[in-house]
Amino acid sequence: MSSHRLYRCFVKNTLSSLLLVVALSQAATYADAADFSTDLGETLSASELSDYEITIFPNGKNLPEGKGSVIQGEKLYKGRCMMCHGEEGDEGPAARLKGSDGWISFSDPLRILRINKYPVLLISVGSLWPYATSIFDYTRRAMPHYAPKSLNDDEVYALTAYILYLNDLLEKDVVLDEKRILNIQMPGKNRSISAWPEFK
Amino acid sequence: MKPTNVSSKDLVAVAKGGVLDRRSFILSGLAFSSSLAVSNVAASDSVGASKINQSIPTWMKTPGGSDTEYGAPSKYENHIKRNVAEHTPETSIFSIWHTPIENQRGIITPNGLHFSVNHNGIPDIDPQKHKLMIHGLVDKPLTFDMESLLRYPMVSAINFLECAGNTAPNAVSVTPLDQTCQGLFGQVSGAEWSGVPLKYILQEAGLKPTAKWVIVEGADGGSHSRSIPVSKLLDDAIIALYQNGERLRPSQGYPMRLFVPGWEGNANVKWLHRLEVTDKPAFTKDESGLYSDILDDGKIQRFSFHMDVKSVITHPSGKQVLPEKKGFYEISGLAWSGYGKIKQVEVSADGGRTWALAQLEQPVLSKSLTRFHIPWQWKGDSAMLLSRATDELGRVQPTRGQWREKYASYSFNHYNAIQAWYISSDGVVENSYV
Known part of the structure; x- marks a missing residue:
């Protein structure tokens, strides 16, 4: 039984520590227990995982087959997204989808007033996000806010295409699919640096 | 914040603007409380069949109420609560709940008051x-x-x-x-x-x-x-x-x-x-x-996980009014670093011209809030209170100007510059830049 193994392991570690150094605190015993082994996890089957393995990676890993056009995306956007992102993807209350990454925008002198009402508008998906795959990932897992995970893969491709179109990253007659999405060059990519020393 | 009823005439000034030496404060405080105890004993001189004076408070003359299965704060403290950050959208799309940090003492935030940021509501x-x-x-x-x-x-x-x-x-x-302070530091x-x-x-x-x-x-x-x-x-x-x-x-x-x-x-x-x-x-x-x-150069920095060394004076802090226009106050605040332990906190009452070391309250733990204190004799003139923390790796809080130089004007994450509270001669405390 796995539970008995864990318990025996626990007792053995604790007893040997007590014998060696009586004054050691429990916390110190745990911290030193690098040889501690546990086995209470159950095997995760591929079928159990498949419903939940939704993360899309920049290299295309986990991208489903499918396709959607800018035109289809525009239609979907007006019905399901516009009430939170505005007509052009740059109004509130939700995050800004297109435009510059700051609140000082030459094309919108009233930006600073809008920011006062909706502060999350001050950075945009189009300017900061380094990979189009992340737009697909987040739209599929979290959007629309009132019904997350309700869009099918073709609808998510279409909405991703429309967001890219709003940012002048796709022409209006384009159909986006699992191959084409990997060719999109996002402006945020070349500006990116990593503060984490193990990843550059 | 109430003035402490302690004579501070013997305290030693260690920096300008009325910042005092903590050790001499503790010594004089001890002497004061023992003389108070003696005078109380001398005052109890009444005799006879009279009962306890009935002018004592009601709660000392009636049985108390029952306790509850899960305790709650006193009803007299129900104004101490979290608030939703100003300008947060009305929906649950993105809500930011700030802790009333200027009401906290010690280093533990009560669970019901812990700050919370939710991007998609609470499941x-x-x-x-x-x-x-x-x-x-x-x-x-x-x-x-x-x-x-x-x-x-x-x-x-x-x-x-x-x-x-x-x-x-x-x-x-x-x-x-x-x-x-809740509005500015409540996260x-x-x-x-x-x-x-x-x-x-x-x-x-x-x-x-x-x-x-x-x-x-x-x-x-x-x-x-x-x-x-x-x-x-x-x-x-x-x-x-x-x-x-x-x-x-x-x-x-x-x-x-x-x-x-x-x-x-x-x-x-x-x-x-x-x-x-x-x-x-x-x-x-x-x-x-x-x-x-x-x-500042337009680069987008990702994966900046650490929260850097930072501090804030919570007592007194923004929008409070000092109840007496001069006299003794204890300055208290919190310092923390995502890299390790807090090594020292310096406090200035004159906008950073002179600094004094604050006392760190135990325990001082790695990646934990650390409480600091320093006694302050306010002379009634306007003052500028600052705190500057240093962690065990030698990381020191920058000035606001130094912090701003590094980032684009609209970049707002990981702000850890020295905080300044301006105190007017009327005792009004206001957020300030130095």
């Missing part, structure tokens, strides 16, 4: 149906239910948690906004977090040699997700199950959350349900946009 998770999965670059993909996780060896640590966007108004506003809290070290789970699953990152995901509607380096998870990260001795509150990730001490709040994924071990980050929504920093 109602049934713990009996909740599972934690680990898969990807591991030898054995595994799943854990609550019952088995609760049997693992647990550790506890007192740590701060701070949102990357705490104090953002001071990062980006051209003029200092007249806000409370940091302190708690004792208990749970299962992540390394047990990673070791049980068996990391492959190429494993470098784990995509950590929550079970909320938005499936909040962050890429976390394996090295941090093997170091001091836990699957937090308890906060201040009780199971997590729903707004803190019930039934379980990732806790990565010293790292930005957003990386401490709530409602944890999936760990995908990989060789590279996934560039999830928040690491693609909102939780990156835009530098």
Whole structure:
């Protein structure tokens, strides 16, 4: 039984520590227990995982087959997204989808007033996000806010295409699919640096 | 904040503006309380059959009420509560709840007052149906239910948690906004977090040699997700199950959350349900946009996980009014660093011209709020109170100007500059820049 193994392991570690150094605190015993082994996890089957393995990676890993056009995306956007992102993807209350990454925008002198009402508008998906795959990932897992995970893969491709179109990253007659999405060059990519020393 | 009834004529000034030496304050305080005890004894001289004077308060003459199954604060304290950040959208899309940090003493924030930021509302998770999965670059993909996780060896640590966007108004506003400490600094809290070290789970699953990152995901509607380096998870990260001795509150990730001490709040994924071990980050929504920093040269800095050394004077602080126009006050505040322990906190009452060392209240713990104090004899003139923390690695808080030089004018995350509170000669405390 796995539970008995864990318990025996626990007792053995604790007893040997007590014998060696009586004054050691429990916390110190745990911290030193690098040889501690546990086995209470159950095997995760591929079928159990498949419903939940939704993360899309920049290299295309986990991208489903499918396709959607800018035109289809525009239609979907007006019905399901516009009430939170505005007509052009740059109004509130939700995050800004297109435009510059700051609140000082030459094309919108009233930006600073809008920011006062909706502060999350001050950075945009189009300017900061380094990979189009992340737009697909987040739209599929979290959007629309009132019904997350309700869009099918073709609808998510279409909405991703429309967001890219709003940012002048796709022409209006384009159909986006699992191959084409990997060719999109996002402006945020070349500006990116990593503060984490193990990843550059 | 009330003035303490202590004579301070013997205290030694250690910096200009009335900042005093802490040791001499403690000595004179002791002498004062023993003389008070003697005079009380001498005053009890009445005799006879009279009963206790009936002018005493009602609550001393009546039986008390019953206790409750789950205690609550006094009704006289019900004005001490969290508030939603100004300008937060009305919907649950993105809500930021600030802790009233200027009402806290010590280093532990009560669970009901702990700050909370939610990007997709708070899910109602049934713990009996909740599972934690680990898969990807591991030898054995595994799943854990609550019952088995609760049997693992647990550790506890007192740590701060701070949102990357705490104090953002001071990062980006051209003029200092007249806000409370809660409004400006209310996205940091302190708690004792208990749970299962992540390394047990990673070791049980068996990391492959190429494993470098784990995509950590929550079970909320938005499936909040962050890429976390394996090295941090093997170091001091836990699957937090308890906060201040009780199971997590729903707004803190019930039934379980990732806790990565010293790292930005957003990386401490709530409602944890999936760990995908990989060789590279996934560039999830928040690491693609909102939780990156835009530098002065236009570069977008990602994966700046640490919350840097920071401090704030909580007593007195923004929008408070000192009750007496001069006299003795104790300045008190909080300091913390995502890199380790606080080594020292200096306080200035003259806008940074002269500084004095504050006393650090024990315990001083790594990646934890640390309480500091310094006595202050206010002479009634306008003053500018500052605090400057240094951690054990020698990291020192920058001035606002130094911080601003590094970032684009609209970049607001990871603001840790020295905070200034201006005190007018009327005793009104106001947010200020120096």
